Amino acid sequence: MAWLDTACTAFEGSRCISSGTLKDVALATKPVVDRWASSISPPPVLIFDDATSEVIELDWRGTLADFVTRLDAQDHAMRSATPEPRAEAEAVEVPRGPGRPKLGVSAREVTLLPRHWEWLASQPGGASVALRKLVEVARLSSEVKDRVRNAAAAGYKFMSTMAGHEAHFEDASRALFAGDQAGFEAQIAGWPADVQVHLKKIFKDAFAA
Known part of the structure; x- marks a missing residue:
């Protein structure tokens, strides 16, 4: 961009x-x-x-x-x-059985304990399918946490610059980091209207999560 x-x-x-x-x-x-x-x-x-x-x-x-x-x-x-983003390495195509769609997956080494391999092998679709599902769940979970953390950091930075002198700043900060949306909005209710609007925009994802 x-x-x-x-x-x-x-x-x-x-x-x-x-x-x-x-x-x-x-x-x-x-x-x-x-x-x-x-x-x-x-x-x-x-x-x-x-x-x-x-x-x-x-x-x-x-x-x-x-x-x-x-x-x-x-x-x-x-x-x-800014260097141009490097093209992703071409995916290694794994052999496909009849009717198996081309997934564009890459074959790479994974080191696990024997009990992990045993559990993976017992899952529907085998180890590869189970691993992909586990990684996707972890990725989505991390995505939400990262969005919340980034929103909180950005919002606090804006608050500190624009409203550090406002009444109830400390109480609003505590409510923010406690994830208390109602408490946060109550504490900033007396702040300038445009500052409130911008803060609520920043924190939309964080409080929703």
Whole structure:
């Protein structure tokens, strides 16, 4: 994915300016930055990566045309610096019996204890089928845990940046890590509306899981 296609959200203080791809959000944010350019105490204008809540730093200087040129140049530089993903090794085709579909499986060595092989051999379809089922279950289980952990980390990072000074921040943090959605939403109810909306978007997967 191109750097400028990164999903992100921009804030002017606690007000959401725009959400979408980085290019669209940056273009919507540039006039806001320019409007505050001569102010002694402007509100913070920040763009957050939606997936990680990392702040995306941009060079806002110059005209809109200058800004767009720099954006495109940075995107091109990041594309050039990122190696192309290597093609996956071609799967080893195992001999197929009559009517057996081509699964695209790879034959690789697996080391198990004798009792494990005995149990696998007793399963319907034999060891290979049983192993594939076990791996798929583990993969799906890990996927959910990873999504929850990543959402919690991203949400807490955003909270710390945007709402660390808000009332009930510590209570909201405890509710977050306890998986208490109702308690969390009750603690942030007095926070700025746009901050609440963004936090609920980040935590959607985590609390659902």
